[in-house]
Amino acid sequence: MFGEPVGVGPWPGEWPAGAHYDPDLLADGDRRNVVDAYRYWRRDAVVADLDRRRHGFHVAIENFQHDHNIGTVVRTANAFTARAVHIVGRKRWNRRGAMVTDRYQHIHHHPTVESFVETARLLGLAVVGVDNTPGSVPVESASLPRDCVLLFGQEGPGLTDEARAGADLLVSIAQFGSTRSINAGVAAGIVMHAWIREHADLTQAW
Incomplete structure (x- = not known):
């Protein structure tokens, strides 16, 4: 529907473990234009993974x-x-x-x-x-x-x-x-x- 926010909201339930996750994104939601595989990731972690690929x-x-x-x-x-x-x-x-x-x-x-x-x-x-x-x-x-x-x-x-x-x-x-x-x-x-x-x-x- 027109006007709905893009991305995902705050992480539901217990937060996942991993240094690549951004606590602010987990708490507030991730509205960035990124593929689902990179949802809630820190930007430097995304860049590092892209560098590998x-x-x-x-x-x-x-x-x-x-x-x-x-x-x-x-x-x-x-x-x-x-x-x-x-x-x-x-x-x-x-x-x-x-x-x-x-x-x-x-x-x-x-x-x-x-x-x-x-x-x-x-x-x-x-x-x-x-x-x-x-x-x-x-x-x-x-x-x-x-x-x-x-x-x-x-x-x-x-x-x-x-x-x-x-x-x-x-x-x-x-x-x-x-x-x-x-x-x-x-x-x-x-x-x-x-x-x-x-x-x-x-x-x-x-």
């Missing part, structure tokens, strides 16, 4: 124009347990779209594309740029590296020239309509899920 891909998005899609990208990265999210360019970004999932996600900032690519190399990650430009391989037929960082550009202009030059692989998303491009947050979800379909152990999904 995270996948081998990272996500990066350029932030030179204060793109409002970054929050959506972070939220989707959390849903697919990306190992980390990298913001390239401006450090500040609109967190509203993340729906507080940024509290459970490792987020790193890189002031320039060059510094981001250098970090990717040090981590042993292939940089997979996502852009519908000549020379891109359709993601529908591409094989994505297991250890990689999926790099997305801004809404409209797409990846910068520096980002395309630093990518080890460029992939595109097949489109069939009249628009030149699709929403950056949607594109990120499509490509992350392509990685999931190819590499993830689906028995570990909730």
